[in-house]
């Protein structure tokens with residue numbers, strides 16, 4: 001009990017010293033704070049990011065309605081084990097899975113196959 005109390009005090013004082021002495025580091029801003037902030041250099045991924053942000057982010061950023069969130073790397077790694085072509089197929093044609101319903105083309109029928117595929121590529125990259 002006594003030990004826990006002392007350790008606690010030590011922790012608190014450490015933390016407050018740190019925050020008093022270290023100003024916010026500009027370096028931190030370079031690391032994307034969200035997976036979808038990723039700035040890909042590949043042009044397919046750049047195009048995919050735009051589609052993602054416009055049409056897919058609503059469900060996939062935080063994982064609405066059972067959608068796998070981009071923040072969940074393990075979840076995406078597991079889904080990727082099916083192979084990229086299966087993910088493409090599920091994104092283009094829709095997929096009624098265990099967690100919810102993925103609407104065909106995210107519910108935007110005007111998207112081309114390539115746009116959907118690029119969005120999936122971006123999602124796979126960003127979730128890593």
Ligand code: HEC
Nearest residue numbers: 055056059066067079090091097098099100101102106119
């Ligand atoms: C209305 C919500 C919603 C929108 C919008 C949406 N998704 Fe999904 N998506 C889901 C849900 C729910 C699942 C999970 C289905 C399951 O596994 O049960 C999912 C799963 C997926 C998967 C994984 C499929 C698999 O086999 O594991 C991919 C890839 C995907 N979505 C891509 C997209 C793309 C690309 C877009 C935008 C064009 C998009 N989604 C937009 C809800 C959405």
